[in-house]
Amino acid sequence: MNKVLDVKSVSKRFGGVQALNDVSIHLNEGEVLALAGDNGAGKSTLIKVVSGVYHPDDGNIIFNNENIQLDNPRFAREKGIETIYQDLALADNLNVGANIFLGREPMTTKLGVPIIDRELMLSESKKVLKNLEINIPESSLEEPVGKLSGGQRQAVAIGRALYWNAKLLIMDEPTAALGVPEQRNVMDLIKKLKEQKVSIIFISHNLTDIFQASDRIVVLRRGIKAGERIISETNSDEIVKLMVQG
Amino acid sequence: MNSKTLKLISNFWNWIFLIFILIFLEGWARIVYGSTFLLNPFVLQSVLLFTAAPLLIGIGQTFVIISGGIDLSVAFAMGLASVIFATVIKSLAPELGYIAVLIGFGVTCLVMLIPGFINGTLISRLNVPPFIGTLGMYGVARGTGYLTADGMTVPVNNDFLFYLGTGKIFGIPIPVLVAIFFVIIAHYILTYTKFGQYTYALGGNRQAAIRSGINVKRHILLLYMLCAFCAGIAGMIYTARFSAGAPQAGEPLMLDAIAAVFIGGASFFGGSGKIIGTVIGALIIAVIQFGIVFIDIKPFWQFVVVGIVIIVAVIVDQSKNKLKGERTDE
Ligand SMILES: Nc1ncnc2c1ncn2[C@@H]1O[C@H](COP(=O)(O)OP(=O)(O)OP(=O)(O)O)[C@@H](O)[C@H]1O
Ligand SMILES: [Mg+2]
Numbered sequence: 001m002n003k004v005l006d007v008k009s010v011s012k013r014f015g016g017v018q019a020l021n022d023v024s025i026h027l028n029e030g031e032v033l034a035l036a037g038d039n040g041a042g043k044s045t046l047i048k049v050v051s052g053v054y055h056p057d058d059g060n061i062i063f064n065n066e067n068i069q070l071d072n073p074r075f076a077r078e079k080g081i082e083t084i085y086q087d088l089a090l091a092d093n094l095n096v097g098a099n100i101f102l103g104r105e106p107m108t109t110k111l112g113v114p115i116i117d118r119e120l121m122l123s124e125s126k127k128v129l130k131n132l133e134i135n136i137p138e139s140s141l142e143e144p145v146g147k148l149s150g151g152q153r154q155a156v157a158i159g160r161a162l163y164w165n166a167k168l169l170i171m172d173e174p175t176a177a178l179g180v181p182e183q184r185n186v187m188d189l190i191k192k193l194k195e196q197k198v199s200i201i202f203i204s205h206n207l208t209d210i211f212q213a214s215d216r217i218v219v220l221r222r223g224i225k226a227g228e229r230i231i232s233e234t235n236s237d238e239i240v241k242l243m244v245q246g
Numbered sequence: 247m248n249s250k251t252l253k254l255i256s257n258f259w260n261w262i263f264l265i266f267i268l269i270f271l272e273g274w275a276r277i278v279y280g281s282t283f284l285l286n287p288f289v290l291q292s293v294l295l296f297t298a299a300p301l302l303i304g305i306g307q308t309f310v311i312i313s314g315g316i317d318l319s320v321a322f323a324m325g326l327a328s329v330i331f332a333t334v335i336k337s338l339a340p341e342l343g344y345i346a347v348l349i350g351f352g353v354t355c356l357v358m359l360i361p362g363f364i365n366g367t368l369i370s371r372l373n374v375p376p377f378i379g380t381l382g383m384y385g386v387a388r389g390t391g392y393l394t395a396d397g398m399t400v401p402v403n404n405d406f407l408f409y410l411g412t413g414k415i416f417g418i419p420i421p422v423l424v425a426i427f428f429v430i431i432a433h434y435i436l437t438y439t440k441f442g443q444y445t446y447a448l449g450g451n452r453q454a455a456i457r458s459g460i461n462v463k464r465h466i467l468l469l470y471m472l473c474a475f476c477a478g479i480a481g482m483i484y485t486a487r488f489s490a491g492a493p494q495a496g497e498p499l500m501l502d503a504i505a506a507v508f509i510g511g512a513s514f515f516g517g518s519g520k521i522i523g524t525v526i527g528a529l530i531i532a533v534i535q536f537g538i539v540f541i542d543i544k545p546f547w548q549f550v551v552v553g554i555v556i557i558v559a560v561i562v563d564q565s566k567n568k569l570k571g572e573r574t575d576e
Contacts, residue, residue, distance in 0.1 A: 073456060087453075091446070091451045092451060093446060093449065094450055102458040102460070103460050105443055114438075116439065116443060
């Protein structure tokens with residue numbers, strides 16, 4: 001199998017907190033890897049190291065056989081890594097389209113002058129959200145996303161990551177704010193993306209979702225890797241045990 | 247009143263307010279002086295000339311404030327530019343005419359890169375809060391300006407410069423035309439380009455901007471350089487208008503320019519604001535200042551009135567968020 005991502009022995013420290021201690025994970029093409037662990041276990045820190053938000057104190061990251069220094073989210077995105085962050089990372093003062101296209105605005109010209117193509121941004125964002133089957137009223141699409149509901153904002157964050165046809169999609173608790181039917185949609189979507197050979201890292205506290213959608217699970221506990229299992233060879237009891245006692 | 251009308255009023259209160267004072271002054275002119283305010287070309291030109299310099303500073307400031315920062319150094323950056331522009335032109339032979347002015351323009355633009363670059367570097371790389379970093383630069387630019395001018399004003403004698411400062415095209419003073427030109431460019435950049443979009447994103451959520459791949463450090467650096475550049479243009483206009491460079495040229499304008507941005511509807515917390523708003527804000531301040539002289543009350547009243555308008559602007563900004571249905575915690 002084709003190894004897409006290889007995170008080797010990364011460590012990350014925040015002041016007195018060792019958020020990650022010598023953690024290694026890897027991911028194959030078209031595989032869904034679940035990351036589980038208690039609050040503060042280091043899941044978000046680990047994916048932020050991969051998405052370029054944090055520079056690891058130690059260790060390295062190999063993406064598509066290339067040793068990459070991802071100390072900047074821009075490089076990660078250029079390589080085809082898209083991330084849905086737990087805190088969503090939306091600019092609340094901008095509208096849906098502007099958020100989906102933030103950093104990659106399409107341009108057009110008007111009277112020979114280059115301008116941002118806001119019409120395209122609007123129509124494309126309608127399409128993405130429609131695919132997600134998450135309802136945001138037309139009239140809200142051009143309002144700042146700060147006015148949307150928590151679930152709608154989450155939908156925008158998901159839509160933004162999906163729009164760019166990532167090779168590696170990182171989802172940090174993507175369904176946390178969603179209603180039950182919308183959660184279904186996102187879980188179905190993960191399956192669809194998997195069929196399209198997208199590799200996915202999926203963080204969740206919901207073991208049912210994890211067992212339903214992923215192939216493999218890595219459990220973190222206070223910054224260390226407490227264990228790794230193939231989903232078909234484990235059960236929730238074992239996972240819970242790994243989470244609390246390692 | 248229904249909420250729609252309220253929303254409109256809160257969005258356009260500054261336009262309404264401007265029209266209101268203009269009507270008031272026109273009424274005053276007719277009743278008290280038996281003349282006219284608005285239709286008097288001298289009055290109009292004076293008001294617009296009054297507006298030009300604070301407006302130019304305000305343009306740069308608008309970008310910086312939208313991004314969530316502030317630049318306190320612009321007023322003295324303006325003074326510094328005024329002095330350097332004057333000094334360079336003075337040092338060249340007056341027969342050089344417009345060439346001397348062009349050289350002065352080039353040198354001043356280059357020098358103005360320095361305060362902008364230092365501000366931007368302090369804020370973007372060394373994480374100095376904008377208020378403190380630019381306050382430091384305020385002192386540095388002020389001192390450098392006075393030192394360059396040796397504590398005096400620097401008179402220049404150049405016909406072309408004199409023409410630029412006092413001439414008119416189609417009856418509109420050239421400094422006003424320069425301001426209009428920069429207003430159009432700035433409006434275009436802020437509204438239609440990625441640079442403008444990233445400025446809003448930065449003010450809305452810096453983390454979101456970083457994570458979407460925007461080079462935030464470079465963007466902040468450019469913002470403060472833009473701000474210093476605008477101040478430089480304002481300083482050169484001053485020199486042209488008065489045929490002299492003065493280190494204190496921008497001193498009374500520092501707060502006016504910042505006030506213009508907030509009266510224009512920018513949020514103190516960043517993330518919103520418009521060039522057109524700043525234009526209205528600068529016009530309101532200029533009309534108040536000129537109007538108070540016009541109706542012949544003690545000029546010190548201008549401070550009181552402008553102060554009240556600023557406070558109103560902030561209150562409207564607060565209530566606007568509620569009316570717009572934005573999430574507030576109360
Ligand atoms: N930017 C930061 N600065 C300081 N400490 C941090 C930072 N980010 C994370 N930490 C600390 O690192 C540890 C791991 O945090 P992390 O966010 O990775 O946990 P998590 O597994 O994602 O938890 P949750 O399930 O609650 O999202 C925590 O103790 C947290 O306080
Ligand atoms: Mg987390």
